Amino acid sequence: MATCPQCRRRYSDAEEYCDIDGSSLVPDETFSSVDRDLSPGEMVGEYRVERMIGKGSFGVVYKALHPVIGKAAAVKILKREFSSNPQMVSRFISEARAVNQIRHRNIVDIFAFGVFRDGRQYYVMELLEGEPLDQFLSRRGPVPPAEALPILDRIARALDAAHGAGIVHRDLKPANVFLAEDDGARFPKLLDFGVAKLMREQERHSDFRTTTGAMLGTPHYMSPEQCRGDAVDYRTDVYSFGVMTHQMLTGSLPFDGESILKVMNMHNSAPPPRMTQHNDALPPALDAPVLRMLEKDPALRPASAGEGCRELAEAVRGTGLSVPSMPASSNRGTPQREPSRAFDSGRPVAAKSAGTLDAQTLSNRPPRRLVVLTTAVTTGTLIALGAALVVTHLRSPTPIASASAGPSEEASAAVRPTASASSPPASADVRFSVQSVPPAVDVFLDGRSLGTAPGPIVLPKNDKPVTLQFRATGYRPKSVDVTPSDDGIVSVTLMPLSPPAAGHARSKRPVDDLEF
DSSP: OEEOTTTOOEEOTTOOBOTTTOOBOEEGGGGGGSOOOOOTTOEETTEEEEEEEEEOSSEEEEEEEOTTTOOEEEEEEEOHHHHTOHHHHHHHHHHHHHHHHHOOTTBOOEEEEEEOTTSOEEEEEEOOOEEEHHHHHHHHOSOOHHHHHHHHHHHHHHHHHHHHTTEEOOOOOGGGEEEEEETTEEEEEEOOOTTOEEOSGGGGGSSOOOOTTOOOSOGGGOOHHHHTTOOOOTHHHHHHHHHHHHHHHHSSOSSOOSSHHHHHHHHHHSOOOOHHHHOTTSOGGGHHHHHHHTOSSGGGSOSSHHHHHHHHHHHHHHTTOOOOOOOSOSOTTSOOOOOOEEEETTEEEEOSBTTBOOSOBOOOSTTSOOBOOOOOOSHHHHHHHHHHHHHHHHHOSSOOOOSOOOOTTSTTSOOOOOHHHHSOOOOSEEEEEEEEESSSOEEEETTEEEEETTOOEEEEOOSSOEEEEEEOTTBOOEEEEEOTTSOEEEEEEOOBSSOOOTTOOOOOOOTTOOOO
């Protein structure tokens, strides 16, 4: 017998193609190791499966019920091909660990973990009723500020709680926010900490480490430092939160293009558009707070997602629009946690609580610094704050000139350093970041080694193209022409010398989603 790999209809051995979708038929034995869908009534740990509610590139989600206490839950089962991959299993476990370290009511709760009888890994999480934020935005288009702010506020509080626990999400996007129903109101839940980086001390000893240079995230929402493959901290989530805020209020992404590489280059070098360019119904005063979240230089972004959201709310109030009252605490019903470590410009400082990263961050333990940031309410304070930002920018280990500039006449805009203070001296060299498959590809120019991906690869600045050669053991070399007129990103994929064995081909991923 033969089976269609698409619709799974069975045919006799004499048939070659499916008469429904035209797919080539394959022998039945090919399906012996394929993951089968679970049937209603099957047990996964202590939970009885009721029905499938979702399927993705990495796993399947089922609605399940505890037969004794009647608790409904969602069971996420990792596909077999990934359940046998130690790195993927470690990432799967890391997501459950991250969620339970944060313990915030706007983050989905994961409360059980195990291995199914066929070897697939699974975890059990709370069952949510509602719809993902990306589907909501696709259906609604631009969301008015009064409706968007309560959603954004709770997402920001969840991010601040994660950052306070030393955890960076690194893949914030509408598809990873679920709008659950709560007494008739939309209650956002942050999902998928699968690529989250736990920055606390004990995580350094885990089996899974993400090295600098690994590209994690979804390109339309990635920060410039993520696109370059640089090390990231909580400020990368602030940037992604700015992208999502722009999308909610305008109905469009700040950066879009026909290729992933073009989108990443725009994040890295193109000035972000004002929201009013995409939605002229918005007051111009709302542009500045969102542009500040989209700063190229992480040091110029708000100190937290919550601060960025508060600046936007103040700008909305300043226009005379109504702003719904938002709860003072984001931890209702959540046990209070001890103060944990947050990050200020990449340096650990003491945070007031896991759920609050306010403008004031105090530490009573020497030799940590006492950092006091005050709100600009007088002209003298504005001048002092501007000077402080100039000093911070000049002392940054990798200064990046800001590609956006908010209007200085708007009270909500941040004070930025002048061009003469922040612009680095002109350089005779340009730097390329290399995104390669496989990783760690060696780069050559005229037989001379320039380094290894992700680089940076340094070339003399020139308007004429040069030919770079990319080599890796076990792969066919490849040459790519680049013009070293400006810093940028080179993407290259090398083909293996011999094709992979049957049954071990890599699964195809969605083109816009580069990670788990």
